[in-house]
Amino acid sequence: MTGGTVERSPAGSVTRGALDIKKLSLAFGGLKAVSEFSLSLPVGGLYGLIGPNGAGKTTVFNLLTGVYKPDVGSVELSGLRIDGKKPNQIARAGMARTFQNIRLFGELSVIDNVRTAAGVRTKSGLFRTLLRTPLHVAEERAITERCIELLDVLGITHRQDEQAKSLPYGDQRRLEIARALATEPKVLLLDEPVAGMNTQEKREMRGLIQSLREKFGVSILLIEHDMGLVMDICEQITVIDHGVTIAVGSPKQIQDDPAVIEAYLGVPEENDPIPRPEEAPKTDAPEAAEAP
């Protein structure tokens, strides 16, 4: 296991990682959306979660962030149980996410989107706000200062006064990450951060995601369909299909895993008239070659 410090308890189970997920399961009626999903994300780790469409990746994120409550299983965020809590409590505990289908505060300006998220780390309540006490004034100044720095890191400072909904697609994704970081998370969940981006944008985003760990001390769990990106930057990858974990390992192991190839490409049949296209690794080969 690369990166991060993971202590092992005598029993052998991983404890005190950034995020410890044990046997998480959720069924919608008779459909098992996620079954026995386990993952240990070490502090400072960058792990990937992949799987074909409808495999249950976003459902895992929704379980972790409290949108759905798991039927069984536990989730620990730096040793603190968070499963079963409300989304806002989990966010305060240090888990932030971005959304696959972008969910910005459209009518608000770019900086206000980030400020809104930063506001959860303030201590002044309604009365301090209405009376504008020195603490409240200082906190609002701190919010603005930090948010401008955040926008600078994400490279969208020049758009800070524009309405969020008027931003181009790539910048909206960046704003989502800035907003998530504003909550001062320990763990950042990125749901398809480069979906719909061109090669140039993808390359920038890859560098950005890698830099976030150092700059903000966050551990990252990444859902992505872009195999080039996932194989390139993730230390460990979990593959799920129909809610079941079918493989866990380093990018190299995953690429060679027959179960993964089967899940993505299907079992080769005789007389299959349609030649199935090769998955991402081929198309992104030039990018992969650049990496050290």
Add this chain to the structure above:
Amino acid sequence: MKSLQDRVDRLRPGLPITVGKSVLPFAIAILLAFTMDKLIGPAVGATWSKILLDVGIAILLAGSLNIVNGYAGQFSIGHAGFMLVGGYLAAWLTFYGSIHWFGVKTPVGGFLGNGQLLFLGGCILGGLCASVFGVIVGLPSLRLRGDYLAIVTLGFGEIVRVLGQITDRQPKRIDDVKKIPMSDLLNNLGGAEGFSQIPGYTTLFFVYFFAFVLLVLAYRLKYSSKGRALLAVRENEIAAEAMGIDTTRAKVIAFVFSAFFAGIGGSLYAHQVGALDPKELGFMKSIDLVIIVVIGGMGSITGVVIGATILVVLPEIFRQFADYRMIAYALALITVMILRPQGIMGVKELWETSLWRKQVKALRAKLRGGK
């Protein structure tokens, strides 16, 4: 990157800025209220000072409704219910209170004398009671949204109106009232006849004092974390939750804050009209307030001020059309909605519009050129 709380100590403002940001706006609010009362009121004459009173109360009521409907995006059409609660409580305190303590039914004392202090207490009491009802109405809004919440708030308004209509008759003779202790008179609110002979304490000073205080607080709320949390609930509830905003709490806060000022507005209304008729503060009154917010621009403070002014003054101007004035009024509303469906100001404030910024820039350039 340094966390938020690590930065706070360094950014603490000094005394002058603290006073300027915290206290000064209230001082200005009092000063402006005085100006309205002593200078502008007498200058415009009796008819127009009556209209100014109506405008001020409309600003207060629509401005408070704007917190729920505009900021938090929860569609409430039961605002008149909060007015009624506030109005009843304040009227109970001033009418029965003056008889018990001052022995008269008419206003007593000069400026901020005993009578007006009693009235001020009535306004605050009315506001507090209304905000308790705000919690009660806010709670269903946690599970309901859109049309469904609208129906709940509508139901609330109607319940308050009906409860008002089934209260006991109001003893009006001073001797009768004196025999009954204050607490036993809480149910004697006039029933279907309405609460009448309420001492006319409402002046331009009180109306504009509360209106300006509301505007200051609404401004502070809008440009702070707490207010942005409300806007986030309006924009995208799921994202707001994921960013650590307790949407439940945010919505209840919006309802409580809004109801408090609606209660005060109801008190001012009752002491201006001199009578509190539950039929007058029914569904139609709530709709009037919603119209002001929608026409002005949902979530815009300046929009609500403009909307309230226009919608109170317009029917007065159309008075010469006599029977047709409500048609003219309705046509004006339809025209605005066709030309600007987002309301006059949209979600922006006056100082956020490009026109305003351009004017300020031009003015600055001119001043610099002058020097």
